[in-house]
Amino acid sequence: MNSPAINIPGYTYGTAEVAPSPSTLADLERLKVSTGFTKEDEHFLRMAGDVLQAQVETIVNHWRANIIAGIPHLARHSRNLDGTPAPDYLARSNQRFQQWIRDTCLRPYDQDWLNYQHEIALRHTRLKKNQTDGVSSTPYVPYGDIIAFVAVLNGSMRTYLAAHDHDAADVSRMHNAWCKSIHIQMALWAGSYMGTEAAGKES
């Protein structure tokens, strides 16, 4: 990973501050199989990372300033409780949002990645929201708000993936790999929200 990652406020990827995920590497393997995620998708995610690397600030600004800011029931989650802006909170979480794009494309999906998926989810629940940045905002983000907005992330990603003039087939392959990863992540986040039973554990 490039060095700027370590300078992001509240970004604790791979550190001892991150608790173990309740999902195991075997759970992750099953999720990969269920989504059809293969070595080829890993390859195209790396390619996507190369394309997106320099665009992450633009992308997150688009999502946050052009879309979320205009949707009150989503915007409130990065504002103060009285609805006033919380610019420091927004700036810090935007940097982590940007890094999440890089991590999705460029990190190996190992135990550290799995643990940080759990951390990301917890930071949207009552257990950990607001704590990282010491703010008073909404107490949690409903899981359904996340799943719904992911449609926007995925839908807008294709344009950014085309920025390096790859042919349409490769852009589609990068986009498919991205979407599969996001489905794996949504399933993992559900596990953190719901507890283990409904999250992909063996019964």
Added chain:
Amino acid sequence: MNSPAINIPGYTYGTAEVAPSPSTLADLERLKVSTGFTKEDEHFLRMAGDVLQAQVETIVNHWRANIIAGIPHLARHSRNLDGTPAPDYLARSNQRFQQWIRDTCLRPYDQDWLNYQHEIALRHTRLKKNQTDGVSSTPYVPYGDIIAFVAVLNGSMRTYLAAHDHDAADVSRMHNAWCKSIHIQMALWAGSYMGTEAAGKES
């Protein structure tokens, strides 16, 4: 809707047997806004329904026989507990799976649709799985298994949407509308799995 719908075993859409959804039409409206689902998407879902209508059997056979059958941790959910095939169960649920494609594209998203989303989710949980068909299969489908496999549904849909020779831009618009609907549905199903707090309700 076309008349065959009413002859599908266990398909109770719009009947008094279907319990009210815990999600309201206002919740649905918020989910539409979060996914960016507009009147234009409704238009392209109708177009998608016209294209997919005659292909639903082929599509579901592809998902079930070519993909799920080869993934033991998914295939078990439509088999007997000892792992032997349950052909009647599979045939009945395949017909409902086909009808779900039609309903996604062609039904108005009203209270009946919302209630049936809840019913569909419950039929995957411990509360109602196996009851509709009177079978002994896995007691529930982990929510994460559903979310993960949806990546396959979405990924394979584009090819089927191209079957009527619409231009690439319209195929993309149909596909985007499909994906947005699926995100709305995944959020609603999460509500049925998790209870109301994390499902998109106002706090």
